[in-house]
Amino acid sequence: MTYLATIFKKIKLDTHENVGWGKIHLPQEDMHTSAYWLALDPACCAEFEIEAVQEGLWGLAHLLCGIAPLFLMCDERDLRGVAQVKSPFTGRPTVFVCESIPGGVGLAAHLFAIREQFLSSAREALAACSCSYGCPACVGPDYEGRVASKEVARSLLESVLGASSRASRL
């Protein structure tokens, strides 16, 4: 997994509310680990603006990383969500649930094994959350109210339910 941070967001500590952003220049960060990922059909994103797709993918990553520890009996810090509108790895809009432990310890493989139950639970959790546009308990906070990331995340999740998902070693 390769990380290259290009922008930063300023968030409030208590609410995670977005209060600004800026560009940064940092060296690329590489870590060899395992990940469970959802590669979406680009067609299911076509109805949304690119910013909305990005917010929706991040929302989905937040949701999946929030629920996965319930199935894996792990700490939420054991996982790290990554969202890419066009992943260099899959060539598609992709959400990764990466293991934070170098090499991985089987968490991603277990998520793949239980993917149907895992994704169904994610859908149920999203539907059950009483917020309107996103909150820390589901897809993350509603960033400045600009984009309905919860609605986009819901739409993207619906499109992947029934589509294929894969787990592998990166």
Ligand SMILES: [Zn+2]
């Ligand atoms: Zn919510």
